[in-house]
Amino acid sequence: MPRCKRYAAAVHPKLRDVAEHAGVSVRTVSNVVNGFRYVAPATRERVQASIDALGYRPNLAARTLRQGRTGLVALVVPEIDSPYFAELAARTVRIAGARGLTVLIDQTDGDAEREKELLHGRRGQLVDGVLFSPWAVAPAELAARTDPVPLVLLGEHDGTAGVDHVAIDNVAAAREATAHLLGSGRRRVAALGIQPRSLNATARQRLAGYRQALAEAGLPAEPELAVPVRRLHRADGHQAMLRLLDLAQPPDAVFCFTDELALGALRAAADRRVPVPEALAVVGFDDIEDGRYSVPALTTVSPDKDRIAELALDRLTAAPGPPRSIVAPHHLEVRETS
Amino acid sequence: MPRCKRYAAAVHPKLRDVAEHAGVSVRTVSNVVNGFRYVAPATRERVQASIDALGYRPNLAARTLRQGRTGLVALVVPEIDSPYFAELAARTVRIAGARGLTVLIDQTDGDAEREKELLHGRRGQLVDGVLFSPWAVAPAELAARTDPVPLVLLGEHDGTAGVDHVAIDNVAAAREATAHLLGSGRRRVAALGIQPRSLNATARQRLAGYRQALAEAGLPAEPELAVPVRRLHRADGHQAMLRLLDLAQPPDAVFCFTDELALGALRAAADRRVPVPEALAVVGFDDIEDGRYSVPALTTVSPDKDRIAELALDRLTAAPGPPRSIVAPHHLEVRETS
Structure with a gap:
């Protein structure tokens, strides 16, 4: 078995x-390593035998990042x-798993200080790259970043920061959602989700x-009508919708800046026995699983x-x-609330 | 300022x-470091000044783990x-943040191979401890673990594995949920969520x-009635509930093993115009935010x-x-579906 011998000698098998x-493609090994189900059992077994024989350690797999180490x-x-x-x-x-990369998830609670720490290398010693969905951090902080670890922003920002980012076209998406409500004859369309003092561009763009x-x-x-x-x-969303329904002239439709807000708004409509969509049409934003099963x-x-992640x-x-700004696709998914 | 001078000399301030x-408690510093909001602005400012003065790096904070390094x-x-x-x-x-620890989240997709990798030290070089919510891995795998990094299982398992674990009393909780339905006069109570060939103990205990x-x-x-x-x-949950509603004698109540299943079941009841709770009472399990705002x-x-995490x-x-088995508290939260 000269093959096995040769590989057994490698200190860090790749x-x-x-x-x-194993006589298979790199992608197949990656699929096995990452536990994807679409590998035939016999192939999986062969790959596993090779992994064991070589003493391969999966989390050292990816060498494809700009500065790939971990x-x-x-x-x-x-x-x-x-x-x-x-x-x-x-x-x-x-x-990422299908590409041989392992993702560790960090939560900032939208706190500017924690975001700053992470931006400026708090994880630098551990990771080869950072996907960052900022909330509270100012554009100037992004521009001031000196950490050499590659960073890609997820979600909209104001585009002034000089860093890569991937987002859908939030302005177009919000316009389509509102036009959809207006197109069905609604005339008092509320906007629910404004965040007046937020540094985050999401609400502004929507x-x-x-x-x-x-x-x-x-x-x-x-x-x-702009709440x-x-x-x-x-x-x-629940509280804001209750206030809207208390207006002398309540809205006949509401565009909510997130599905979570919209689900709260639906609950408020139910509390006040306002039929949806007859008396109130509701459109959300995000297409979370939750909204596919809500009633309505x-x-x-x-x-x-998926495309944003890719x-x-x-x-x-x-x-x-x-730095590049990359626009990911979106569409309006019309269901029962409009 | 002798104080500042002394601390400025420390290589790794704690x-x-x-x-x-800063003249505050360790907990207050931890709260500031982790961005918790309930710190008074003046205190936050003072702590931040001390952090800057000492060059403190938060992610080296925790020294309290059994083998604490990272x-x-x-x-x-x-x-x-x-x-x-x-x-x-x-x-x-x-x-964990309030204790000066940083948590990195890993997702296994419930795949036995990935779970095994993580059990046997795939993260060993990175972390001081592992909180593990197993899905597919067999008890024998847990018992065979030799990785020295401390491990605590979250959620029920069969108790044979000889490792620490924290879970609520699932049998008692499921009994209470079912008894609640029976106590309101229901007589055909279905159980939705059985997983016949799963190694996971959750469904069995419920x-x-x-x-x-x-x-x-x-x-x-x-x-x-056991689906x-x-x-x-x-x-x-949606599919299973539709099947239950198609029975010659459909149930008058359903105990769902997760809230997600229950939300699918509610949607199925709405599809078939079965009024909840009048014709069908529904109880879920998990108390996710989603179920607090669903209609009903x-x-x-x-x-x-919180207690499970603590x-x-x-x-x-x-x-x-x-090894210890620690039981976390639970209660039945009665809302509109029963």
Whole structure:
């Protein structure tokens, strides 16, 4: 068995050593290592035997990152219990796994100090790259970053920071969502999710799209229909919707800046016995699993989360170059609330 | 300023150095470092000034783990996009943060091979401890573990593995949930969530509790009312509930082994225009945020997730000793579906 002997001597066997030993592709080894189910049992067994024979350690697998050392990528999100981020994280882990990369998830609670720490290398000693979904950190902080570990921002920001980022076109998506409501004859469309003092661009961009759609329909942007919230959770949507329903002239539709807000708004409509969509149409944003099973099922802007993860990982492993803004696809998923 | 001078000389300032420098408790420093909001602005500012003055680096903070080196703890869960695990993870990150520990979240997709890798030290070089929520791995694998990194299992298992674990009393919780349905006069109570060939003890224990409650009420366990599912998600609950509603004698209540299953079951009831709770009472398990805002709001077994995280972290940082099974509290949260 000269083959086995040769490989047994290697101190740090690589993915391709295992592939050659087992007589399969690197991708197949990666699939086995990462536990994907679509590998035939016999192949899996052969690959596992080679892994054992060579003493291969999977978390040293990835050599493809710009400065690849550990095969680890950090995914930094504000709140892992926010379903949008949980779904994005789950998909990122799976897609990275198929590329031989391991993703470790970090939660910042949207706190500027924690975000700053992570931006400026708190994980530098551990990871080969950082996927970062900023919440509270100022654009100037991003621009001031000197950490050499590659960074890709996920989600919208103001584009001034000079770093790579991947996001859907939030302004266009918000305009489509609002136009959809106006197109079905609604005339008092509220916008729920404004965050007046936030550094985060999300709410600003979604508000801009909402206003564009109103302007295109020749309708004024009525201040009382643009509702600020503290955070973007169900409880905030619930409270804000109750206030909207208490107006002398309540809205006949609401565009919510997240599905969580929209689910809170649906609950408020149920509390007040306002039928949805007859008396109140509701559109959310994020296409979380939750809204597919709600009663009624939620119409929502659906960002292509798989594509966001793929594009971000592509960018993280690409050759260094000038910062790019990459736009991921989205579509409006019309269900029962509109 | 002799104080500042003394501390500025320290190479690796600790949490308590910052605390002494700022004239506050270690806990307050930890709260600031981890971005908790309940620190007064003036205090936060003073602590931040001390952190800057001493050049303190937060991720080297924790020295309390049995073999503490990195201050990092891995939390391994099957699916981070499953709300129960997302909520447990978010709380674990926050609670660990207040103790000066950083939690990195790993997702296994419930795959036995990935779980095995993580059990046997795939993260060993990185972390001081592992909180592990196993799904597919066999008890024998747990018993065979030789990795010296401390491990605490989260969630039920069969208790044969000789490792520390923290879980609620699943049998008692399932019995209470079923007894609650029987106590309101229901007589055909279905159990939704059986996983016949799973190595995971969750479904087995919840089924046992369901059967105990039936037996205590003098009712037979009817096989057609105990419904198997492939996974524990909304889609599985939706399909299984549709089948139950198609029975010649459909159930008048259903105990679902997860809230996700229950939310799918609620959607199925809405599809068939079966009024909840009038014609069908529904109880879930997990108390995810989702069920608090569903229409109608979901009655559920509420595990104390904060306490689970606290107890698991306590155990991880305790002195070595014989394996312990620690029971976390739970209660039945009665809402609108029962």
